[in-house]
Amino acid sequence: MASCDLDTTPTNYLPSEDAFKTTARCESVLNGTWSSLFTNGSTYASIGLGSIMMNDDFAGSDVVRTTSYGYSSSYSLTNGYGRGEINDMAWDLFYDAINNCNNIIAYIDQAEGSEEDKNIIKGQALATRGYVYMLLATHYSFGVGNEKYANNACVPIYTEPTDLNMALTGKPASTVKDVFQRSLTDLGDAYSLIPDNYNRGINATDQYRIDKTVVKGLLARTNLYAGEWQAAYNYADEAMTAKGKYLMSEEEFKSGFNDATNEEWMWGFSSTLEDNLAAYNFNFKDCTTEGSYYSCFNVDPFFKEKFEDNDYRKDLFRWGANAGYGEWTMLNYKFKFADINNGLGDIILMRVAEMFLIKAEAATHLPGKEGEAQSLLKELRQARLKAGNTAAEVTATGDELREEIWLERRKELWGEGFSLTDLIRNQKSLERKNWSHYVECILNPDGSNSNIPILDENGELTYADDKPESYKKERCTLLQGHIASRTVFPDGSEFEPNSKYYLFRIPEQEELQNANLYTEHPMLPLYN
Known part of the structure; x- marks a missing residue:
């Protein structure tokens, strides 16, 4: 702990063809890609996907950052647009993963091994690439629902291994529509390739592997973001059915959100004694366990008031002194180390409750399904009430019903990395009050x-x-809670929808090195 700098091994090299000679070697590259996605970074406050998810919640309405190391620029919204450490790290992390997947996809058909193994590995590589393109589309541009920006520059699309010439010249940025379509195409191909009977196993350390249920969940999430309501509804229903529509009990919900074998979790990344770097994120998220270093991921007091008194999720937000700096604040008890002595805890990526919310939101856009949306929302709320209580009937309709579903997303998925994406895709404004x-x-x-x-x-x-x-x-x-300087944008202007401060900005190094970046679609005017 002598320094906040983090040394990592670069992964942005082109492997030799020998690395893909067998299906086992291809699988090793894929496993390494996922390890890199969760453990590469430039500082202890920018370790992999977990840090990007925290950035997105710090930049939202309902997390308060207390005085500590890390995420100050995320909380103040100067990181993405200002091209701070999370932004630059995310760009490298995403495109390294894409290039690794491109290599697997290019060589797997000629590899030695069974056709079944080839299909599974190729499907997982396609799903990984599709997932990463979805992350790029949702961070580096406004959503496809915003017609003003839907056809403007987003990010470059690469589907083949990058050679030295391509690395030096680069590709033009595609539109956000095209990037979403690339994601959906990859996920659709993965859906066709990964068999229903593929079983990744029961070990916590295998839960990052993409099975058919994860693909269904990713298709549901990405179609929702793309405004493809029927597809989002269908895939969310398939994913829920595959998991038996299981929703956590009160005891499970309050156990620390650190166990990838939780029955409701559809997807998660687990750390080990030999490699616990991904779990370092819990030093920021765990505010209550003695020995947690920074404990700065705290709660807006106004947010707690959005819960009914008989909702057990409300118990997770309580006043106290945070474990790291002893600062009194509204603490979160949702995220806790599984093993503080060994620095262990699993990272949540997807669970069944999200599928309930996706299906409900999509249903509000489909003829004749509004009643089903109301029932799904009530069913989820019922699962979050203390024993002996009954959820009220949901009577809202139209836009009012969608607002209720969006609020339920904030309550149910708090701290799981959805805040910034939901602000952007729904063209909503930050809600922060000085407290x-x-x-x-x-x-x-x-x-x-x-x-x-x-x-x-x-x-x-x-x-x-x-x-x-x-x-x-x-x-x-x-x-x-939120202090006055964090209740306005960095330039002092009032919060509003569709602000440049919500977006990640393409790194300056990419703009300097990629001469083709804006040759087909001009840079967004808001960046000038």
């Missing part, structure tokens, strides 16, 4: 202020804003 209050504190035996707030039997604070300044100074402490 700060003086609260009564426990006094030390000598009568001095302990700076430890007094909590009542329900864990609520005792406010003292109306007390004299001398009283507040001696007996109170100031607690904060």
